[in-house]
Amino acid sequence: MSLSKLILPGQTIGIIGGGQLGKMMALSAKAMGFRVAVLDPTDDCPCGQVADEQILGGYDNLDKIKQLSEISDVITYEFENIDADALEWLNKNAYVPQGTELLRITQDRIEEKRHMQEAGVRVAPYAVVTKTEDVAAGIGKLGMPAVLKTARGGYDGKGQLVIRTTEDIAIAETLVSQGACVLEKWISFEKEISVIITRSTAGETAVFPVAENIHMDNILHETIVPARISKQAAEKAIEAAKQIASALDLTGTLAVEMFLAPNDEIYINELAPRPHNSGHYTIEACETSQFEQHVRSVCGWPLGSTDLLKPAVMVNILGEHQQPLLERITELQDWKIHLYGKKEAKHKRKMGHVTLLRETVEKALEEAEQSGIWESAAELTGGHKR
Numbered sequence: 001m002s003l004s005k006l007i008l009p010g011q012t013i014g015i016i017g018g019g020q021l022g023k024m025m026a027l028s029a030k031a032m033g034f035r036v037a038v039l040d041p042t043d044d045c046p047c048g049q050v051a052d053e054q055i056l057g058g059y060d061n062l063d064k065i066k067q068l069s070e071i072s073d074v075i076t077y078e079f080e081n082i083d084a085d086a087l088e089w090l091n092k093n094a095y096v097p098q099g100t101e102l103l104r105i106t107q108d109r110i111e112e113k114r115h116m117q118e119a120g121v122r123v124a125p126y127a128v129v130t131k132t133e134d135v136a137a138g139i140g141k142l143g144m145p146a147v148l149k150t151a152r153g154g155y156d157g158k159g160q161l162v163i164r165t166t167e168d169i170a171i172a173e174t175l176v177s178q179g180a181c182v183l184e185k186w187i188s189f190e191k192e193i194s195v196i197i198t199r200s201t202a203g204e205t206a207v208f209p210v211a212e213n214i215h216m217d218n219i220l221h222e223t224i225v226p227a228r229i230s231k232q233a234a235e236k237a238i239e240a241a242k243q244i245a246s247a248l249d250l251t252g253t254l255a256v257e258m259f260l261a262p263n264d265e266i267y268i269n270e271l272a273p274r275p276h277n278s279g280h281y282t283i284e285a286c287e288t289s290q291f292e293q294h295v296r297s298v299c300g301w302p303l304g305s306t307d308l309l310k311p312a313v314m315v316n317i318l319g320e321h322q323q324p325l326l327e328r329i330t331e332l333q334d335w336k337i338h339l340y341g342k343k344e345a346k347h348k349r350k351m352g353h354v355t356l357l358r359e360t361v362e363k364a365l366e367e368a369e370q371s372g373i374w375e376s377a378a379e380l381t382g383g384h385k386r
Helices: 020-031 062-071 084-093 101-106 109-118 132-142 166-176 231-247 290-299 319-327 361-370
Strands: 012-016 035-040 053-056 074-077 126-129 146-150 160-163 181-185 191-199 205-207 211-216 219-225 252-261 265-272 312-318 335-339 350-357
Touching (some): 012 062, 020 035, 020 290, 035 062, 074 290, 084 101, 101 109, 101 265, 109 181, 109 231, 109 265, 126 132, 132 181, 146 166, 160 166, 205 231
Parallel strands (some): 012 035
Antiparallel strands (some): 126 181, 146 160, 191 211, 211 219, 335 350
């Protein structure tokens, strides 16, 4: 990893990825006085709408990657699936304080699980699958139901299959044919939670409050803070995040998704080395947002306070929710509304989010439900996050 540098207002932060995470990162950076350049293949992408400059090109286009590095004083990213050759070049030729090793690890679920176990945290029992016969062998050891996930790629439930019966094993061939997979034992959890931890180039660490997450159709629906869990469970979750951050030599932001099982047992589900959907509540509900914190961390600034100012509930706005939200906008008193500027409101596509700060999370949850915006949503998923 490159030696630490202090990046000052007026200098340029380069962001690889132009989605909503990049946009909110850019907005924080702009408020702090930085210039922002973004690389993304989509014209007028969310981040491109607020950046000083957009380079139009793919994340595997080395010429465009070089172009971004030439105009940037520091480079960061908003998602993990960046081309390996581009990563290698960046690490040698540009200032990427987060380095590339954590990205490589989190791009591959097999590597990710191995490193988490080496960090001393608990993951769901699993088997590595490289051919179809491995699925049946893995089921023999892990039992059913089990969850088959592609080792690389996949998000919001894509690239995953729940195996509940022997008939489902035959369907697994489609996933296995795409490459190596991980077969995970089904964890009967009580809640899904996440912890966002940030570590600066100076080695300072800060942790945001534990968030409770509710998924619908394998996509994050609501984040509830403070999480409705015991003090002991919250302490265990934070300690696990710190263990992982230390073992992986984190610089920047890391979201750690976890299952809370009976008796306050914590299982680590997966990692995201960047700001995360479950941290959007921090924009209004914490003294420092996850996006400002991330900018501080890669620019060598002191980290900000992560204190929770008020109980909060963040609810995602998918394509099917955007119009109902717009129709009710004059009725939504004290709702913090964020729409990302995506051109087309597609079904199940994340278009924005809202955050409600109330005296209790129960009041916020009730108000969101009574709005009717999410009436069309499916029932909450139970069991294992797919």
